[in-house]
Amino acid sequence: MKVKVKARPFFVLTLLGGVGVLLPLAVFALFVKWLFGFTTDLIQPLTNLVMQWFGLGEIVGDLIVVLFMVATCFMVGLIVKTGLGRWAHRRFDHVLVKLAPGYKTVKEVVEQFLGDNDDDSLMNGEVVKAWLFGRNIPTMVTAIVTSRHDNGLVTVYVPTAPVPTSGITYHIPADCVEPLRGVSVEEAMRSIIACGSGSATLFEKSDRASSALSSDN
Numbered sequence: 001m002k003v004k005v006k007a008r009p010f011f012v013l014t015l016l017g018g019v020g021v022l023l024p025l026a027v028f029a030l031f032v033k034w035l036f037g038f039t040t041d042l043i044q045p046l047t048n049l050v051m052q053w054f055g056l057g058e059i060v061g062d063l064i065v066v067l068f069m070v071a072t073c074f075m076v077g078l079i080v081k082t083g084l085g086r087w088a089h090r091r092f093d094h095v096l097v098k099l100a101p102g103y104k105t106v107k108e109v110v111e112q113f114l115g116d117n118d119d120d121s122l123m124n125g126e127v128v129k130a131w132l133f134g135r136n137i138p139t140m141v142t143a144i145v146t147s148r149h150d151n152g153l154v155t156v157y158v159p160t161a162p163v164p165t166s167g168i169t170y171h172i173p174a175d176c177v178e179p180l181r182g183v184s185v186e187e188a189m190r191s192i193i194a195c196g197s198g199s200a201t202l203f204e205k206s207d208r209a210s211s212a213l214s215s216d217n
Helices: 007-054 058-079 083-099 102-114 185-193 199-216
Strands: 126-130 141-148 153-159 167-173 177-179
Touching (some): 007 058, 058 083, 083 102, 126 153, 141 185, 153 185, 185 199
Antiparallel strands (some): 126 141, 141 153
């Protein structure tokens, strides 16, 4: 007995399979192109100087400027780790806040998402399952604890999909959150960007970490 394969569904499924492989690559390539163009536009004045001084092509000039900026960021990072560097940074921030009122807000936002030495920063937060309306209502969300209060409240940030840099902040009782042990903020963010895809894996990872912790105790 011969089994007939429907040509149209086979063609469509195969085509969708190919699109599923190539589309992420194309989107990533477009993003890299946009990021490269955005960066080169910003550093174009410096690139022009390098091209004039050394007689180099534009691509090589861009590369030299980018490497110089990376090295500069690294050196500044080393300097601010010293006592004198921290003092100078604080003084610089104090003056700049007075001259440019919006600088403080931008600085705080950048620190929240890049992370710093502050335990309350977003990237240092604890990933949890949060019952926003109490445990008696079974709806829960993936959230990040950004602050714990002396009165028992917990501040959580609930990112929105697929752009986790936007979201809502809630202040809820501590018993309305349950840690997702072993799950990093980066892993949670990847799941949120994917509109919740991979949440089952995160929950399973948390369950295994909790079981291992219980057995150790």
